[in-house]
Amino acid sequence: MGFLRTLGICNFKSYRGEHSFGPFDETKILSILGQNGEGKSNFTDAIAFVFGDKSGSLRARHLRDLCFGGITRDGAVSSNCYVSATCCVSVNEVVVFKRAIVSQGRSCQFSIDGSPVSQKEYLERLCHLGIDGWSQNFIVQQGAVDKMGIMNNIQRTEYFEKVSKSLEFKKDYDELLKNRSEEQSKLTELSMKHGAARRDMLRFKAELRAREQHDKEVQNSEALSIRIRLMEMHDIQRQLQNCDERLTALRDAKNERRIRMGNVKDKDHINVEKNYEHMLKRIKGDISKKMKTKAEIEKRVLTFLQENDMRQQHLNILRRRIGGREQKRERLLEAKSLLNKNLDESRNKSKMLVEIEEVFPADQIAKYNEIKLSLSGGLLGIRIQELEAKKMLLGQTVGRSAITAASIKKHIESYDKKRRDLEVTRVQRENAAAEVANELAELQKEKDEVSRMHKAMTAKKDQLEAMKIIYTAETVDPMKALSAQHKQSKDVVQKLKSRFGSQSVFGRVYELMKPYDFKHMCAFDAAVGDHLNWIVVSNNRVARECSVFLLNNAMSQEVFLPLNKFKMSSQRSLYASDERLYRTLGGCFDIQSEIFYPISSYITEGIALCEDAAEAEHLMSTVEQLDKAVSVDGFIYSRYGASSFANCLKSPALIEWSSNLTTTEDERPDWERKLSEVCEEIERYNIEEGKTSEVMYELKQHQVSIRKDVENIINRAVIVEERATTLQKEFDEIENEHQLLIQQSSDNQNQIKSLRDKQNKAAENVFEEFCDKLGIADIGKYEDTRKKIETIRKDLEDLETSTRKLNVEIGLLEGDIASEEKNAADNDAASCQFLEDEVTRYAEIIRSNSAEMNGIDESISKLKEELSTNERRKAEELKQCRRENYNRKNKVEQELADVVKQINATNRDKERFLLLRHDLLNKAARSKLQLPFVSNSESTEHDDQEGRRSGMFNYSLPVLAEERRRRLRAEADAFQLDFRSLPKHYVEATNDATRQGLLNEEKAKLKTSMNKLQKLKVLNSNCQSELEVAQRQLEDLTDHMKAVKARIQSIDGEFVRVQEQRKQRFEDFFNRVNENVLSLYRIVTADESAYAQLTLEDVNEPFAAGIQYACVLPSKTATMFEMMSSGEQSLAALALSLAVHSTLETPLLVLDEVDAALDMRNTDRVYSFLRSTIAKGVQVFVVSHRFEFLYRAEHVLGLYAIEDDADDDDAVEQIRRSTRALSFDATIFPDNDDRAPLSESTIASPNREWSQVSF
Structure with a gap:
């Protein structure tokens, strides 16, 4: 007997009640038959359930879903639900496995031979018999082959691990891998700490060595610094000597240029003007005379032209009258000729008519007319006449509609043309507007440029006016002038201070500002106006009392400035005269952003006032806390007064400008000439700006008019478009009506034609009798002759009418010609001749006067050309004369200015060198460098003086320029350095580059030495103790690392062992499947040349990568599974699935519709394989719908479903269908294999399916 002997099912899925199946014959394939939904898959699920499968793979979400009818309302299972299997272990040993659903469908009960066991024991016993419930090695569920086909490489590896049971080692494998990773991390961390400790130890050793080197480099750098300072001071000493030599030479050159400038005199231009005055006056008189003569001739020519035009008009009228008479004579001759022609033609046609009428007798003609009249008087004739009348009316209506449509179409075309014209006009006007806008933009740019230049010139004018102030009082003593100017003012302030106290009256603004000398005071007064004379008081009350005091004492009124309004800057700077005042200002002002500085003291923060630019440059280069240092001369150039004082001081560009324009009082430039040139430029820019504004105004007006025109054009275009649309609609309506009328006319014509045909058929018999009686052979010829007669008579009537009209016209023309010739023929000819003579005479007079005018114009043009030539010559000579004088004077001035500039530059260079010398000494003192000085005192005194000199230069220079210069010169004379320690080749070198x-x-x-010092940084730490600590820490870390490495080595040994066991189990199963899949693939393809192989992507770690499945079909190349066709994939997947189950060596194989995608031949091969499997001792159950299994069936289990209502005692609700079974042995029946005739029938009917075959 086979492995599975009997199977019992009770209330499982669709099986209601108890069912017993078996015994099963191991030598026969059990074919399970039935229609879809009859319970075949439920039978295989019952086998899987009893052999330990999970509910998820049994097509159920919960265990209670496996019970027949589900769970009752009270939560209990409807009846006992279980599946039992009787398995034959050996010939004399049988084991009964039973699995039941208990606890209201929440769990299962397992038993072996009636004894309850745990699930683990249950599965282990089955596994001992070759049945693995977790991997399902005994069953191929419905769709499992397709799942095998759609697996990717990674999923295929996971499936192989599950089936091969190598997953048992996965937990140990992952845990060991995790432990090894943690130990590796610890080792890495310890390695980093070990490296850091080793670096610290090496660093401490290097610091000990660097301390010794640092001391040596410090001594070397001090010696080099002293040598460099001495070399720089020696170079400055040479530069100062060169400056003194250059100043001596430049002063001599300045005196020489002064002498040459006094010898320059202007040249007199009166002779040039006198020489040209008489000639220009004569030419202008001649031009005036010629112009008067030309005006008289023009007036006379205008009169002659008017008279000539009148005579020409009369002449044209007479010529038209004479031409009219000639046309009438020509028309008279033409009318007479036409009259004679008509008479001749009339006689010829009358003669022809008589000849034709003589051929036909009168009674014959009367009879024919009677027949025609009878035909036209009948019903058909009347109907034809009515239709012809209607046709005529329709023709007139069609003509009128065509005329109306043509008229409307012309209107539409005219409106389209107007619309296009308006569109073109609109585009032109818009382009014109765009051009005007571009012109306006260009003019605006020009205007902005002119405005910018105007502002620049105005600023330059203000600067020149401010600079000119310095040089105005050449002969007046500045001290006396200022004393006389402010004498009365000082008396007023003194009286006010004595009256109200110095705490209420502070003084005038210029007294509080205190410029350094009177030259700057005069400039300051002129720059800021009367604002300097304002008197600063404490508050408004004191200001009112002061004003009343001056009024009561008959003194002139003054402007009083309360202290809360005394604000000269809003740029975080304000200046006062002394410490008391700026402290007072700081306490009175509420604005915290203002900072107050005394003007006479040097401030180390903020801004410093210097007398000249050289001092400012020096301070900026030496004082670190100083933000700005500017020249006090800077503020006198501000035209905005004291309110911009701080702005002027803070301007960096002002220093350079002030330095470049520095000059002395006695060598002032020609400020008047420069000022006049600037004023001329300003006036020219004003004129250009005015002209530009006028042109822009005109263009704007033109732009507005263009925009209005564009708007009007758009409105007109809209109206035209609307009118054109309306006309188009009317045209469409008329066109439709016209087409309808044409259709009606065509229909009417067809009716007339049909009626005439009927009339002609009716008249054929009558005309035949008429022809027989009269002996006429052909009635058609007779009718043609009659038509010809009618045509001749009509032509005669037309000729007669034309003759009457010509006779009337001839009579009228003869009467008109006779009356005109009688009245005015001779007079018109005479008048015409007279007027022609007059016109000719006046034309001759006009030509002569025009020639005279042309001569006068030529004379005037020559005189004007002569006048312009002489004026140009005069201007050139005057310009040449001025240029010569200006060049001579300017050349000397330029030379003098260059010399003065060189002197000033040399002075600045000398002062700069002195400042640089002081700065170098100051820096040396701050750096505590012991420079060698020249001294003749004794050695003891010399040592004390050296110590004093070391700190002597560490001070700030005075603010006053003269005191500063005196201090610098005294310093240069008092302290001479000893340069004997310098190298000889440097002292003797004369080349600056060397x-x-x-x-x-x-x-x-x-x-280099400083870089070494920076690299040899010495920290204030105990390097020796730290070095010992670092060494101990290094040793501890080394021991710890050795222990961690030992643990890692132990974990690696265990990991390798687990890895090898897992790999060995996986590879053994993989190799056996690989062998089986080749043989099975050749069986299912029935070709020994077919080839199938499984390949590991990672040989070393097979379960960490995927498994590739490649097949070689007959007459095809090797192809991966994913690139095969669906049929080929089905064969390959089936072969792989059967190979896996064959490798597992299960005693039972259940196949659920594995042949669904196979054709007839492949199904035969699968059946042959299953027969060979039975021969090997494997029991086979097959669920199939294919006829190959039907006609070869040996043991048949037929399943069918019936409708069955629930009993009253049952608690199951909504039971519709339950499965019943029929089992029998089919070996006694013959195999009805009719595939051969069926295959032949498919040739005749290729659409027939295999499912239609009945057995």
Whole structure:
């Protein structure tokens, strides 16, 4: 007997009640038959359920879903639900496995031979018999082959791990892998700490070595610094000597240029003007005379032209009258000729008519007319006449509609043309508007440029006026002038202070500002106007009392400025005269952003006032806390007064400008000439700006008019478009009516034609009798002759009418010609001749006068050309004369200015060198460098003086320029350095490049030494103790690392062992499946040349990568599974699935519709394979719908479903269908294999399906 002997099912899925199946024959394939939905898959699910399968793979979400009828309302299972299997272990040993659903469908009960066991024992016993419930090695569920086909490489590996049971080692494998990773992380962390400790130890050792090197480099850098300072001071000493030599030479050149400038005199231009005055006056008189003569001739020519036009008009009228008479004579001759022609033609046609009428007798003609009359008087004739009348009316209506449509179409075309014209006009006007806008934009740019230049010239004018102030009082003593100017003012302030106290009256603004000398005071007064004379008081009350005091004492009124309004800057700077005042200002002002500085003291923060630019540059380069340093001369150039004082001081560009324009009082430039040139430029820019504004105004007006025109054009275009649309609609309506009328006319014509045909058929018999009686052979010829007679008579009537009209016209023309010739023929000819003579005479007079005018114009043009030539010559000579004088004077002035500029530049250079010398000494003192000075005192006194000199230069220079210069000169004379320690080749070198090269070498050495010092940084720490701590820490870390490495080595050994076990189990199963899949693939393809192979993507870690499945079909190349066709994939997947189950060596194989995608031949091969499997001792159950299994069936289990109502005692609700079974042995029946005739029938009817075959 086979493995599964009997199977019992009770209330499982569609099986209601108890069912017993078996015994099963191991030598026969059990074919399970039935229609869809009859319970075949439920039978295989029952086998899987009893052999330990989960509910999820049994097509049920919960265990209670596996019970027949589900769960009752009270939550209990409807009846006992279980599946039992009787398995034959050996010939004499039988084991009964039973699995039941209990606990209201929440769990299962397992039993072996009636004894309850745990699920683990249950599965282990089955596994011992070759049945694995977790991997389902005994069953191929419905759709499992398709799932095998759609697996990717990774999923295929996971399936192989599950089936091969190598997953048992996965937990240990992952845990060991995790432990090894943690230990590796610890080792990495310890390695980093070990490296850091080793670096610290090496660093401490390096610091000990660097301390020794640092001390040596410090001594070397000090010596180099002293040498470099001495070399720089020696170079400054040479530069100062060169400046003194240049100043001596430049002063001599300045005196020489002064002498030459006094010898320059202007040239007199009166002779040039006198020479040209008489000639220009004569030419202008001749031009005036010629112009008067030309005006008289023009007036006379205008009169002659008017008279000539009148005579020409009369002449044209007479010529038209004479031409009219000639036309009438020609028309008279033409009318007479036409009259004679008509008479001749009339006689010829009358003669022809008589000849034709003589051929036909009168009674014959009367009879024919009677027949015609009878035909036209009948019903058909009347109907034809009515239709012809209607046709005529329709023709007239069609003509009128055509005329109306043509008229409307012309109107539409005219409106379209108007619309196009308006569109073109609109585009032109818009283009014109765009051009005007572009012109306006260009003019605006020009205007902006002119305005910018105007502002620049105005600023330059203000600057020149301010600078000119300095040089105005050449002969007046500034001290006396200022004292006389402010004498009365000082008396007034003094009286007010004595009356109200110095705490209420502070003084005038210029007294509080205190410029350094009277030259700057005069400039300051002129720059800011009367604002300097304002008196600063404490508050408004004191201001009112002061004003009343002046009024009561008959003194002139003054402007009083309360202290809360005394604000000269809003740029975080304000200046006062002394400490008391700026402290008072700081306490009175509420604005916290203002900072107050005394003007006479040097402030280390904010801004410093210097007398000239050289001092400002020096302070900016030496004082670190200083934000700005500017020249006090700067504020006198501000035209905005004291309110912009701080702005002027803070302008960096002002220093450079002030330095470039520096000059002395006695060498002032020609400020008047420069000022006049600037004023001329300003006037020219004003004129250009005015002209530009006028042109822009005209263009704007033109632009407005263009825009209005565009709007009107758009409105007109809209109206025209609307009218054209209306006319188009009317045209369409008329056109439709016209087409209808044409259709009606065509229908009417067809009716007339049909009626005439009927009339002609009716008249044929009558005309035949008429022809027989009269002996006429052909009635058609007779009718043609009659028509010809009618045509001749009509022509005669037309000729007669034309003759009457010509006779009337001839009579009228003869009467008119006779009356005109009688009245005015001779007079018109005479008048015409007279007028022609007059016109000719006046034309001759006009030509002569015009020639005279042309001569006068030529004379005037020549005189004007002569006048312009002489004026141009005069201007050129005057310009040449001025240029010569200006060039001579300007040349001397330029030379003098250049010399003065060179002197000033040399003075600035000398002062700059002195400041640089002081700065170098100051820096040396701050750096505590012991420079060698020249001294003749004794050694003890010399040592004390050296110590004093070391700190002597660490001070700030005075603010006053003269005091500062005196201090610098005294310093240069008092303290001479000893340059004997300098290298001899540097002291004797005269080339600046060589000296600079030597200095750069020393600086490079110093830089190298300083770089070494920076690299040799010495920390204030105990390197020796720290070094010992670092060494101990390094040793501890080394021991810890060794312990971690030992643990890692132990974990690696265990990991390798688990990895090898897992790999061995997986590879053994994989190799056996690979062998089986080749043989099975050749069986299902029935070709020994077919080839199938499984390949591991990672040989070392097979379960960490995928498994590739490649097949080689007959006459095809090797192809991966994913690239095969659907049929080929089905064969390959089936072969792989059967190979897996064959490898597992299960005693039972249940196949649920594995042949669904196979054709007839492949199904035969699968059946042959199953027969061979039975021969090997494997029991086979097959669920199939294919006839190959039907006609070969050996043991048949037929399943069918019936409708069955629930009993009253049952608690199951809504039971519709339950499965019943029929089992029998089919070996006694013959195999009815009629595939051969069926295959032949498919040739005749290729659409027939295999399912239609009945057995």
